[in-house]
Amino acid sequence: MIDDYLAYLQVERRVSPHTLDGYRRDLEALSAWTRKSADGDVAALREADLRAFIAAEHRRGLSPKSLQRRLSAVRSFFQWLLKHDRVAANPAAGIRAPKAPRKLPQVLDPDEAKALVEVSTEAPLGLRDRAMLELFYSSGLRVSELCALRWRDLRLDEGLVTVLGKGGRQRIVPVGSHARDALREWRSDSGGADEAPVFPGRGGGPIGPRAVQVRMRLLAQRQGLFKRVHPHLLRHSFASHVLESSGDLRGVQELLGHADIATTQIYTHLDFGHLAKVYDAAHPRAKRRDPR
Template structure:
């Protein structure tokens, strides 16, 4: 449901005019040809609904009529309306992607967003669980088939740094448990082979022993026997965290952050972490070097004789 001041995307696209129709074609291409997840597509749809609404309010009949000055006004208005710098960056990225599609299809002569710059967002480091917290989270009894499934999900998320959509899309044919590998279809339909640790292999073997593990079957199933939904994954993770007494907010992507941080902390190999996570650009992976530096700084503060704060007894 749209929040106050936003237009519901479904309402926006109810009329497939010369503005909305190309957007719908573009979104369909992202889904079919590039394999974008429903979650990612929903974000694009919301962003481009804002753009369509703006163009209609300006009385534009086609995208060729949108000029850079109008586009600059649109981005500035969204920022003034309260959209965060990070959200404005995403909005501008969505618009640029759509304009690139129009350029390729001959619907535009030039992108009206070519020279626009989004406001700079403060760099926010991802939250992680430390190794002890992760062990406590994963050490829960498997008393029911649902528990067995949940253990396998959580172990695999942490072991291999999968995105939630990648986890939900897994089939048994993607797993090579004896070799300790899983083939993952990531963003943009790109595939990568990812190692699976021993604890995750044990949990997956226990899940496979419950039956219905033919190559085409989903690894993780919902109540109706189909592939588990992304929302249910989030709810199950939250339930396990509460049961295990983890007082941090625990969500699917936290396992990916924790996996990357722990591997980098142990190995120092940024390229290996990039391959593990399936990042197209190593700059995306470099955020984990900041986490590793924070850990180093804490160790230094605790251990270095010239860094430690003196206790009151030492002060005399």
Template sequence: MPSGALTEQVAAWLQRLAVERQASPHTIAAYRRDLDKLLGWAAERGLGQAADFDTEQMRSFVAQQHRAGLAPRSLQRLLSSCRSLFRDLRRQGELAHDPLAGVRGPKVRAKLPEVLDTDEAATLVEVPGDDALARRDRAMLELFYSSGLRLSELTGLRWEALDLTAGEVRVEGKGRKVRILPVGRFAVAALRAHAADRPMQPTDPVFPGRGGRPISPRAVQLRLANLAIRSGFPRHVHPHMLRHSFASHVLESSGDLRAVQELLGHADIATTQIYTHLDFQHLAKVYDAAHPRARRKPTAG
């Protein structure tokens, strides 16, 4: 394959993502899946490098993926991956133009995250029982909801990252960005009770799984689903619902979008703004139920 060919350009960019931006393996794998579509399409048309692309070709690429059944949300993610590649190649001096200038994907209807209300969240995290497993689960869910952690941040947590006296936890999020988060008093109490069950070292995982290794994300998913069923929840509950609920409840009470962005570790406040839609939904329900000119007329019996 000649030097500068598209395959090599993609591989070099993914390497820069891993080394310079310290992107996670999951992020790099997602980019690779998207760009494999671009590589396959380009190979069929004899396009050897990014400089061979123009706007009409990229419109044709998007249309072909759409006809192949790619959903609007997936198309938008594919376009985002291609834009990131082209932007980097322009910085590297390997591309003089933007092949995606003016190219837009189909509109995506925003999918609002599922959240628990405050009573549901309290029911879920107050795990019943007085054995070591119940204390671990209680500490795990209380911390999850108290501090709005990502699942990967929760499972990878070590005791040295917790300061229970100060009520703080130090986590390393996406892009290895570190943030210090508050830990609520119920979570602190649950973590103290969990810590008392076994001798621990600062580098030990807070929530160990088999063999003393950190509990796996899949184990947390299964455990949470099981606890929700035991608590009588009528719907499936997944770990990210606790992070979404944390964000929604803090925003609902404070109205401080910027603070919620910092707590969640979002690089872009636009990512956080989806929770304002959830807050509006709640306000709209209150309005519909309370305002005399909004209430629906009772149906005739």
């Protein structure tokens, strides 16, 4: 049943290999615990059994965040079994994992982001690196989305890019003027055809996520940034800077391609001074009286 479910995730839901590996690990942990503690029949598990499984994983040292992820995989698995009439109810539906402390994402401030993306185009691969970093910061793409881009996906005259995100969800994202200029220069230099990858790797295929991560770390050091710089840091910075300027959480959700707005809410870590200005400007009874 687990193999059938993983095949469904891969073929029909089109989840990423990273997500698929996570589900596999979580469900294999459930299967191993079931063989040892519950007669080996996953389909016969009840709510009390799953509570015992989560408790055992907690005693084994799993963090609240890991328990949340493990329970989410189990809940989704049983929901699929229920849909296909393999179980009579979802025993995980009413179980909640311990709350995990939510870490705020690290971001670059606007000056640091500017320093990072403005790499020299005279260096080897400089035009490619500049186009890649500008596009990351301009449009908040995931590294998998950037690696998969073909030139046909970019409409530079309109300032738009079409990307295929998680779960096979397609979205159209704006591309800023600096990124458009950098991409035009890179295409002119590389001679990219419509069907060619925007950022090719060795052999002409799309560049891999790991190669992008390693390159970004090197470029950050060259630019004098000694934070832990990675592709998602520019996505975090994009989201934080747009949200701070606009206050439009729904808009940022659409730009990032989040299915659930709760995922986007992590970027509402605006500083108190900014929040106070928003409050004073918006609330009818917030105006402070002149003490004189």
